[in-house]
Amino acid sequence: MLLIKCPFCGPRPEIEFAYGGQAHIERPKDPMSLDDEAWAEYLYIRNNTRGVHSERWRHINGCARFFNVRRDTISDEILVTYKVGEAPDAVPEKDRPTKGGAVR
Amino acid sequence: MGRTAVARVNSLAQISRGGPEVAEASLSVLPDAAKFVFRGRPSSWPVAAEAFGVELPQAVNRFSVKGGRKAYCVGPDEWLLEAVGEDPGEIFHKLSESLASHSCSLVDVSHRSDTFEIGGTRSEYVLSHGCPLDLSEQQFPVGMCTRTLIGKSPVILSRTERAVFQIDVWRSFSSYVWGLLDEVRREFPSRSRQM
């Protein structure tokens, strides 16, 4: 079983988590000013990244909080996990998974 | 307003009756408790702690105890408050009065779940048949609590002593979780109570 590092609880089994779709999608400040195409873009259009993808996960059967993950969609390797509102690059090296995805 | 007295029936009352006695992993139903979920901004935390009479642990997945009351920190701004054998109405009233001017949420969940205990030298082993966590003392010490899974059911698991765990489980899943653990522990020799 994969271990995913929750920023609040530490490494936990993957079955405790739920996938939450692509991360960092901001809701338009003034939806009424958007035309149908732009609104549809916000609602439905997502990247289909081959490589490093930023996505939301929720530790539903743990602390129940949403957080962000950078994952390589080719190898399934998780590069870093970080709290909502945090910058992924600010996560210190010691708190990142080791090469190959093992959680420290 | 009229008040109808409704007797609360523990969801484990039936299934827990007359099972085998297994010293390595005994199962026992714990008394009903008043339970609340409290979430709020940091300024409301000490107010809730003061009104409930138990310190709210700041570390996620830790609980604190005072007498028959417990505060489980199950998320960064979320606590389960538990008072064994007490009336939820009184506690709710006191807490909500103290917290009236604060931005927070308090929900009475006394009737959502029931709690049972597994104790004995093989309780860790028995739980591991359904729970994916590392339950060694190093990773799951006394004083730790967390939401997790046992089989397919969400639970709040806590370790009160080295060989004793408590399982808080939603009423509709409680007989499933009890039955799962009961089946596992039957590999150990038992003295049947009914024979």
Ligand SMILES: [Zn+2]
């Ligand atoms: Zn978590």
